[in-house]
Amino acid sequence: MNEETPKNRRLTEEGVREDLQRQPHLMMKLAENALTVAESLRDNYFKNTAKFVTALRKAIDAGDQGQRDEPLLSVHKIKDAEWATVQNEVVTFIDGGIGQVQIASQVPILLRVGSYCVRTGERRLTEREKFGYYPVILGDLEGGSKERKDFTDIVRITAELLGGLSALERTPDLHILMFHGPLVYLMGNYAGHTPFTERDIDLFLGQYAPDPDLGRQLKEDFLQKAKLDIYPEMTDRS
Structure with missing residues (x-):
């Protein structure tokens, strides 16, 4: 049985929901945004947001592990950069x-x-x-x-x-x-x-x-x- 690590948990919907709930300013923004969508979507707005963030985290993690042809996000080093050039x-x-x-x-x-x-x-x-x-x-x-x-x-x-x-x-x-x-x-x-x-x-x-x-x-x-x-x-x- 695989032990759930903090890194693995942040890739689950439960982990995402916990992260969001620990940040009151984000929860407030989500509540405000929920009022701007159709009434039929409001009840599941938080759940759907958590699903989206989960999918986003998994895609980024897959890119970091080399499991995607093109990473969703990538970090590059700018070599020989000098302020004089700008x-x-x-x-x-x-x-x-x-x-x-x-x-x-x-x-x-x-x-x-x-x-x-x-x-x-x-x-x-x-x-x-x-x-x-x-x-x-x-x-x-x-x-x-x-x-x-x-x-x-x-x-x-x-x-x-x-x-x-x-x-x-x-x-x-x-x-x-x-x-x-x-x-x-x-x-x-x-x-x-x-x-x-x-x-x-x-x-x-x-x-x-x-x-x-x-x-x-x-x-x-x-x-x-x-x-x-x-x-x-x-x-x-x-």
Whole structure:
């Protein structure tokens, strides 16, 4: 009879459940996530999560034992790496979020996109790190279907893309631009929203365009494309 070792136990569902239960912050997150799925899935949400983690652990372990053609995760050593090779490399990270205020209930009122720019190897702090903060008051927007739950997502995605554009324009020597979020947004899920108005476009560009001339050019290019391509498709007319 094989004696169960701690390593073997962590590859079982029971071991995974015990590990999760010993970490209250993970249990809280699982409980929150369970409320976002269909009601029919909630009862088994914790059990299914444990099954997934178990399968993941087994796959990683099989890779470590050489039992998989391609390991799920692998660790590589970077030889002869020196900071000098990335000296003065500029990296910017973009992330957006929703601000909330609790009056009678939690109501989103503010969206902000932040940018964090770093120049590697720079010793002067004022030159090494730069922060950008771009707020949008949701109530100032005229367009969009505000009654829909994904309204704030539409605004955030738009603002994050404009924040990235702003970073590219403001930092000519930018080497890496990173966004927080999925690699690909399934935009079909957001179909049916009321279009943003021209005033909304001005509001967005006023916050994110590096200079007024670029903002006006972006707006003119968009309106031209909308007139030729977007609006005809929305109305089934060519």
